Amino acid sequence: MNAFPPSFGPTDPIPCDDDRDAFATVNISLVVSREQLRAALAIGHAEQAGQPPLPELDILDVRREVEGYLAAVAVIGTEQEAATARISPELLADLDSAIDRAYTRPERTFRMQQPLYGDGTVTLATVDRGEVTVDEPVWCTGHDGEPVGHFTDITHDGPHITAAVEALEYGPVPLLRANMTHAPNLEQSPEPHPVAYVEGLEAASFDAAGLRHLTDEGRAWLARIDAMAAELADLAGDQS
Ligand SMILES: [Zn+2]
Incomplete structure (x- = not known):
């Protein structure tokens, strides 16, 4: 071969x-x-x-x-x-x-959520506590298609904010991504308030024009991340 x-x-x-x-x-x-x-x-x-x-x-x-x-x-x-x-x-x-x-x-880990959304709440299955109804933040994109896990691992995820830039050897490549996330029941590293999850993604090469697009896109991305920081601060203030 x-x-x-x-x-x-x-x-x-x-x-x-x-x-x-x-x-x-x-x-x-x-x-x-x-x-x-x-x-x-x-x-x-x-x-x-x-x-x-x-x-x-x-x-x-x-x-x-x-x-x-x-x-x-x-x-x-x-x-x-x-x-x-x-x-x-x-x-x-x-x-x-x-x-x-x-x-x-492994039956218990591969069951998929069939979330039931209520007025500001969502009912989810857990492997350790059966069905639980928890607060569902307005910014959460929902829990459909998630595997059933432990109560402490329930995580709310906001939409991805991605900076995608045209690179020399490819089309647009996703370089940075962030989303709001909150796992309110974590025990080991508690999250009393929502946090931002930020990821660096593909590597790529740029010429001068590409770099300018990169800085434009990067600034636009940073502006949205600034807005997210303000939202996180508001949410932390509301809950404390
Ligand atoms: Zn949620």
Whole structure:
């Protein structure tokens, strides 16, 4: 076997169809040719009615298009086979037992939240306290799609504020990201008030014009982070 070419992704898990029960996330590493990549991107992008135009897709969007198209083809193929295949009860039992061996789920950690939102509250499942109803801050983006965890780990996350800048060798690359977050029940490092989570992301090279865009975008980002700092200060003041 030849050495494998460089590997990219997976970018985001590709969700299950809404009418199916999500059971396991299967990661595969698929070696493809440039032609296959081109075909997957062309068809995937055409299926999005060509929007946004290719030059405006950032690198992660390009990868999402390719991964999404390849996954969709695999899922559609599997569904078509399943619709026509006849599976005897004996075979079904053998299949299920092989799946249980190979895809054993730690039940308690892989249950997904099905949050119930109330007036300023949210009801969440926990592995240690069952269902709990907690305050839901207005800035929280919600808890759908989160795994069920411990009560102390309940975290509210605000929307991401990202500085994405056009770089020399790529399209726009996300350089900095911040969001407001609050885990009010943490015991080890308590968070009495919301905090800001700040991340530095991709590295990239810039020419002079690119650098000016970077400083513009950086200033705009910092202005929004300043506003976030003021909001955090307000929230801390309100609660103390
Ligand atoms: Zn929340």
